[in-house]
Amino acid sequence: MSFIKPKLETRHGDIFLPAFMPDATYGFIRCISFKDAETVGVSEIVTTTLHLEQKIGSKFIKDFGGIHKYLNWSRPIFSDSGGWQVFSLINAKNNPRNLHRLSKVGATFINPINGTSSLITPETSIQIQLNIGSDVLTVLDNPVHVNSSLAEQKRSVEINTDWARRAKKYFDNNKDSETLKISCVVQGGDNFELRKRSALELTEIGFDVYNFGGLPLNWSDQLWRVRQQKEVKTTFFREMLEYVSSILPVGTIKYAMGVGKPVDIAFCVDVGWQIFDTVLPTRNARHGLLFVSEGQGDDNFEYLSKSKKRFAYDHLHLKSARYIKDDRPVDENCDCECCRSVSRAYLRHLIRMKEPSGLRLATIHNLRFYIKWMEKISDQIGND
RNA sequence: CCGGGGAUGGCGGAGUGGUCAAUCGCAUCUGACUGUAAAUCAGACGUCCAAGGGACUACGGAGGUUCGAAUCCUUCUCCCCGGA
Numbered sequence: 038m039s040f041i042k043p044k045l046e047t048r049h050g051d052i053f054l055p056a057f058m059p060d061a062t063y064g065f066i067r068c069i070s071f072k073d074a075e076t077v078g079v080s081e082i083v084t085t086t087l088h089l090e091q092k093i094g095s096k097f098i099k100d101f102g103g104i105h106k107y108l109n110w111s112r113p114i115f116s117d118s119g120g121w122q123v124f125s126l127i128n129a130k131n132n133p134r135n136l137h138r139l140s141k142v143g144a145t146f147i148n149p150i151n152g153t154s155s156l157i158t159p160e161t162s163i164q165i166q167l168n169i170g171s172d173v174l175t176v177l178d179n180p181v182h183v184n185s186s187l188a189e190q191k192r193s194v195e196i197n198t199d200w201a202r203r204a205k206k207y208f209d210n211n212k213d214s215e216t217l218k219i220s221c222v223v224q225g226g227d228n229f230e231l232r233k234r235s236a237l238e239l240t241e242i243g244f245d246v247y248n249f250g251g252l253p254l255n256w257s258d259q260l261w262r263v264r265q266q267k268e269v270k271t272t273f274f275r276e277m278l279e280y281v282s283s284i285l286p287v288g289t290i291k292y293a294m295g296v297g298k299p300v301d302i303a304f305c306v307d308v309g310w311q312i313f314d315t316v317l318p319t320r321n322a323r324h325g326l327l328f329v330s331e332g333q334g335d336d337n338f339e340y341l342s343k344s345k346k347r348f349a350y351d352h353l354h355l356k357s358a359r360y361i362k363d364d365r366p367v368d369e370n371c372d373c374e375c376c377r378s379v380s381r382a383y384l385r386h387l388i389r390m391k392e393p394s395g396l397r398l399a400t401i402h403n404l405r406f407y408i409k410w411m412e413k414i415s416d417q418i419g420n421d
Numbered sequence: 422c423c424g425g426g427g428a429u430g431g432c433g434g435a436g437u438g439g440u441c442a443a444u445c446g447c448a449u450c451u452g453a454c455u456g457u458a459a460a461u462c463a464g465a466c467g468u469c470c471a472a473g474g475g476a477c478u479a480c481g482g483a484g485g486u487u488c489g490a491a492u493c494c495u496u497c498u499c500c501c502c503g504g505a
Contacts, residue, residue: 062457083456091458121456175456222456252455273455294456301455316457323460324453358450391460
């Protein structure tokens, strides 16, 4: 019995699902080239409206000939809307409150360097993304703190739906190609009812892709700020991811934004999510934490699928002194440039020295791990 | 030889009577990282222990003053600067 892989069609090619996209927030994947990304097996990437607009300018990109030409990347590009980025800045350490804010009007961002303020509305966010030339756009969304009052959380979902409606309308009136896709973002924090309401309202409007927004973590009443200052353990919110997936209509394409650890991705695929992006492989690579096959590292992680298949891997804390003389490759089972060319001992040295060539190799390895992980999951979960 | 200035924990460098096992930076060790303002951040960092509490040894060496010294005095050793 043959199985046809589900896919999302874009004007820059099909995205076969499930898929993992590295983040190219500023128009690049940190520490590696797009040539590297292609070699590693990356097929699609995500970039960000707010950052591109601020650092490059969407008009410039449009005049240049579009983001694909600018980056010299001919495969699909997703773009994030900017809502999450402002939300993150509001809550970031070292960023006083009330500078950046999310209001009914839109997302206000203050550049801390020159103090200039920019307002992104549902309409301007879409326009910027159209200018950029993204293949899958995202509506401006309105994330909310899980520790906000119920009233605030309700309000946030209302605004989120309102913005999605406005963005969709603007998109329909201004899109320059019928093959462009648009995604919306289900919000509602850790409240099941609000999540349901958000999902249903967005479904009613109608989008090409439905995203899970907010941090997919179970906070257990812990404040985010507290978590950043102390060490508060958070766990992946499996129940909520499974629930929201079940609310969304069968056949829709579902994208779990910011997910996640390999085990979390495996779980999400098991409950119906198909697209993922996270900073973990690239950032952790720079910080010396490498994802390796089982038995190759320090800590072991595993996911047991609903059909009782086991997926496991290890974390390798390469900066640790115990690898100072280790002449083995990072992962003996890996075929990436990093594992074929340098020893753990030497890569450890490069990373500790923050040497770009070492950060590049580590990033290549972790992305290769994620790509292969997705292939493994794709072959074995839900395809029986 | 004379005059002046110094010697502080792996390194650099604060501190000039008690709140000093000693600010801070670097290095080191450990840990975090989930739609990237994260090549970042947090903790540890004299020794030992029944270990978030306690004991011991410490600011070049040796004495001394004092209830109490990294801090004041004497002396020794070494280093730097100037003069013979």
